[in-house]
Amino acid sequence: MVTAAPYLVLAAVGAPVLAGLATMLLPASRRLTRLALATAGPATSVLLMAIHLGRNGVSTADTPTGTIAWVPSLNLDISFLVDGLGAFFALLIAGMGVVVVLYARAYFGHDAASLARFFPTLGFFSSAMLGVVLADHLLLTVLFWEMTSVSSFLLIGWDRDDADAGKRAMQAFFTTGLGGFALLGGVLLFGGHTGIWRWSHLMAEAATISHDGTVVAAFVLMFVGAATKSAQWPLHDWLPGAMKAPTPVSAYLHSATMVKAGVFLLGRMLPAFGALALWLPLLVSIGAVTMLLGAVLALNQGDLKKIFAYTTVSHLGLLVAMYGMGGASTTGGLGAISWDLTQIASHALYKAPLFLVVGALAHLVGARRLPHLFGLWHRPGAGAKAAAVVLLLSGYALAGGPGTVSFVAKELFFAATTRASDLHPVLAVVGVMAIAAAACNVAIFVRLTTTVLGHRSGVGEAADAPVVPAGQPDRWAFMLWAPAAALIALQYLGGLVPSLWNRTFRGVEVNVHDEAFATGIPLAWEPFLHPGMPLLMTAIAITAGVVLGFSGWMRRDMVDVHSRIWPASYRGIRRGGHRIFHSIQTGHVRHYLAVVFSVLTLCIGWAAWADPAMLRPPAGMDPFEYPAGLLLGAVVCAAAIALPMVTERVVRVLVLGASGFAVVGLYLVYQAPDLALTQLMFEIISVILFLLVLRLLPRADRRPRIRVLPRLALASVVGISIGWMTLLAGHAADNRADDAPTLGKFFEAHSLEGSELTDGRGGEGRNVVNVILVDFRGFDTLGEITVLATAALGVWSMLPGRRRHREEEDLAVDTGQGVQT
Amino acid sequence: MTTVLAVCVAVLVTVSVYLMLSRELKSVAMGVFALGHGANLSILAMSGSPVLADGGLRNPPILGAVNLVDPLPQALILTAIVINFAVMGFLLTLLIVTARRTGTINVDDLAAEDRPDGSRTGGDR
Known part of the structure; x- marks a missing residue:
């Protein structure tokens, strides 16, 4: 089969950002063109x-x-995998992108400045x-993954004047960013261990991957990345906080697409890691807890945006649990996962409209809380x-x-839990939790209905406090609800005419393990014709x-107890950071030096510990x-020891000089006339x-000395x-044999004349030390001269006020006061 | 001679570390200076003792004689001496500038003068 060229997909990936950037070039007055251009990107x-x-066609592994x-040395290149999962997600993201751009135009209304900023972001x-969702290389996925975290940060903190929005943006960025690090760690660990760096490769080799500790650790790290992105318990609190973002963002990033990235990742990992023993218990437990917790919290909220944020958390938990149970399908041949993409699409198709309409209500009615929306219909x-x-x-x-x-999606999930509990009876608990979560969703709908249709005049009217000041209605106002209407229409179209849905989705769905749904999702009334466990669960719910x-x-x-995790850890990190900083960065030179010298000694000690022969005193x-x-050495030592004892400062300098001159003598003993000369000159200076x-x-x-001991x-x-x-x-x-090959011997041999080792070129000099300096190691000497010049420049630049200060200094010296000003 | 050199290195390094840990930058500068001597002698020891078995000395590394000493440590030390001197000059200038700007060369006073993060008390701001 011919390999498909990557350019079309690359262009598809790049189109939205290019179109968004292009809108920045338009003058502010060209509103319609701006909108058209921004829409053109995802379109x-x-x-x-x-x-x-x-x-x-849809590619396979x-x-x-x-x-x-791209980076050939890292084996990193740009390639894409347009399999069912990737293609579905790409179409979902791009399609929702079009809808959200149109909606944003109505949402921001006449606020041209916001729109100009919004479209590129x-x-x-x-x-x-x-x-x-399309990258094939694991590292490429991680790269794009981090970019979604960054853009989410920018969009949550959209309102630059709102300090709380900034905090929430930071929380989201911190949580998903740390998850991203975990993902990167997992990918590196896995890639380094197995040599597999591509999703396609990973799927093709799924059966041969061993389940050793490293692979399990890599899987856990990657799961942490997925779980933070998809707001799983106990780190789900960033998602409700992210509702500070403008509503188009909430609808797009924080319900339909970005938070699904974690779920997407699990879908990608399922073929390879689903067989791990840890897969099912880890995913199902985290997912199920998230599902139930989110549902209960959602029911306990008054703010519509909060309600839908928590139902999103709940549904993300459901999706994670679904993939968790899917682990049993890939190995056990059990039909515990079917039509997973339908689950994801179904959620996007009702949750995005819900968010969009919340934004519309904030604009049209000026209220977002349930009590304030009483009697909306009237x-x-x-x-x-x-x-x-x-x-x-x-x-x-x-x-x-x-x-x-x-409805069908819920049936599918109930069916999956039923199947899974055949394998592990304990998984029946997940079924019960799913019923409870579903019941909460039903209750939310009941409350929405009673609120909207309620007809008691006066209630709530007085308390109406606009959340968002109602914008000036313009001719685009219908776009506040029209996109939502279009999306929700798809829900009913798919539900009532499942053949259409099947034709669209059968091509991309790979995880269809329940033979009951082999040909397609059931008709709306089919569960009623063949009543079973799932229908019973639905009825209870x-x-x-x-x-x-x-x-x-x-x-x-209700206030979620988990909302305390972030502020507490943020405070803890800040305090801990300060404490560590102040204990390390004391500002005292001697503390830093003490650390350096201690580490040096520890290194030497470690070497001696590794090689005890080092501790034996050499013989002979x-x-x-x-x-x-010996005499010269004694002078060096005596002068050095006297140095800290002498207090008169001029004498101290002289003692230091004495020690230096004795060192010059030692150079002479060691037959180093060049050294002795140079040292003598510099010592005097x-x-x-x-x-x-x-x-x-x-x-x-006259302060007391620092503790001497x-x-x-x-x-x-x-x-x-x-x-x-x-x-x-x-x-x-000392004990080296005279004919031992040393570097010194090499230099000696080539000082005057060359050999074949040096291409026949010699140093043409008899003083070997000089030849080494200017010839063999000429660049080293160049570096040395550079250091000298740099130091001279430093001295020169540090004393800019020489002339200006000269008179003061002369005066100060004359009166014997120094410069203690 | 190696023993003598090793003892000298030990004493020089001990004294210089002791001086560097003191409170006065003047002493720290002297410590740095002495450390340079210690390091150079340590490298010099790598050329082996110049004393021959008969009590005489080897010859300097200039061609034309026999029994030359190892030239490589000498070349390295020559570079080190020059760089030592550069460091010395720079350090002394720093001392003057510090004294002129702050009126003190006491490490503790300097540390109190400006903490790295600009705060004087520490703790959570």
Whole structure:
């Protein structure tokens, strides 16, 4: 089979961001053109994806697109995998992108500045998200994944004047960003261990991957990435917080697409990791807890946006649990997962309209809380009525009422739990939790209905506090509810005419393991014709939900206990950071030096521990072999020891000089005339320099010395270990055979004339040391001169006020006060 | 001679570390200076003792004689001496500038003068 070219897909990925950036070039007055251009971005993506799919069909693991080289040294290139999962997600993202762009035009109304900022940012997100779902290389997926986190951060913190929005944006970025790190770690661990860097490769090799500890660790890390992105318990709190974003963002990123990235990742991982023993328990437990917790919290909210945020959390939990149970299908041949993409699509098709209509209500009615929306249907205005209709229709789908795709999706999930509990009886608990979650959704719908249709005049009217100041209605106002209406229509179309749905989705659905649904999703009334366990579960859920909905239970604004995790950890990180910072960065030079020297000693100690022979004293050492040398050494030592004891500062400098001159003598003993000359010259200059500088420095104050003993202890340990290393190395050099091949011998041999080793070129000099410096290691000497020049420049630049200060200094020196000003 | 050199290195390094840990930048500068000597002697020891078995000395590394000492450590030390000097000059200038700007060369006073993050008390701001 011919490999498909990657360019079409690459163009599809890039189109939204390019179109978004292009809108920035338009003058502010060209509103319609701006909107058309922004819409064209995701629309082009849909078109290009359709063309690609029409040409090449849905690819399988064996047929990723061709590659464009990017970083060949890392084996990183640009290639795409347009399999069922990827193609479905890409079309969902691009299609929703079109809807949201149109809606945003109505939502932001005349606020041209916001729109100018919004379209590029949204385009950036769309492209990043398309990249996540289409990339074939694991690292490419991670790269795009991080970009979605960044764009989510920008969009949550959209309102720059709202400090809380900024905090929420940071929370979301922190949570998903850390998850992204975990994902990167997992990918690197897995890729490094198995050599598999591509999703296509991963799926093809799924059966051969061993289940050793490294693979399990990599899987857990990747799951952490997926779970944070998809707002799973216990780190789900960022998602309700993300509702600070403008409504188009909430509808697009935080319900329909970005939060599904984690679920998408699990779908990608299912073929390879589904067989791991950890897969099912980990995913199902986390997912099921999230599902139930989200549903209960959703029922306990008053703010519509909060309600739908928590139902999103709940449904994400359901999806994770669904893939978790799917692990049993890939290995056990059990039909515990079917039509997973229908589940995802169904959620997007009712949750996005719900969010869109919430934004519409905030604009048209100025209210977002349930009590304030009482009797919505009876209020004047065609827009409000239309919004109310869409709200109820979407709410019906949220409840999973018969006639919608959502109903079928719920049946599928119930069927899956039934199947799974055949395998593990304990999984029946998940079924019970799913019933409870479904009941909560039903109750939410009941409350929506009673609120919207309620007819008690006066209630809630007085308390109406507009959440968003109602914008000036313009000719685009119908776009506030029209996109939502279009999306929810698809729900009912698919639910009532399943053959259409089947024709669309059968091509991309790979996980159809339940033979009962082999040909397609059931007709709306089919479950009623063949009643079974799933239908019974639905009936229980609906009954319980209706009772719950009409009851007075669970009507207060519940605060999620998990919302404390983020502020506490944020505070903890800040405090801990400060504490560590202040304990390390004390500002005292001697503390830093003490750390450096201690580490040095520890390294030497570690080496001695690894090689105990280092501790044995070398034999045959005679300190008295050259008496003159011994005398010079004694002078060096005596002067050095006297140095800290002398207090008169001029004498100290002289003592330091004495030690240096004795070192010059040692150089002479070691037959190093060049060294002795150079050192002698610099020693003289240094002593004079020191004496001059001393006059400019303030006198030592009379504070007590820093504790002597610890200082002396550390200093002795460092000194003795360095001295010991010198002794060992010198001993080795002493006992070296005369014909041992050393670098020195090489330099000696080639100092004058070359050999074939040096291409016949020699140093043309008899003084080997000089030849080494200017010839063999000429660049080193160049570096040395550069250091000297840099130091000179530094000295020069640090004393810019020499002339200006000269008079003051002269005065100060004359009066013997120094410069203690 | 190696033993003598090793003892010298030990003493020089001990003294210089001791000085560097002191409170006064003047002493720190002296410590750095002495550390340079210690390091150079340590490298010098790698050329092996110049004393021959008969009590005489080897010859300097200049061609034309026999029994030359190892030239490589000498070349390395020559570079080090020059860089030492550069560091010395830079350090002394720093001392002068510090004294002129702050009126003190006491490490503790300097640390109190400006903490790295600009705060003086620490803790959660």
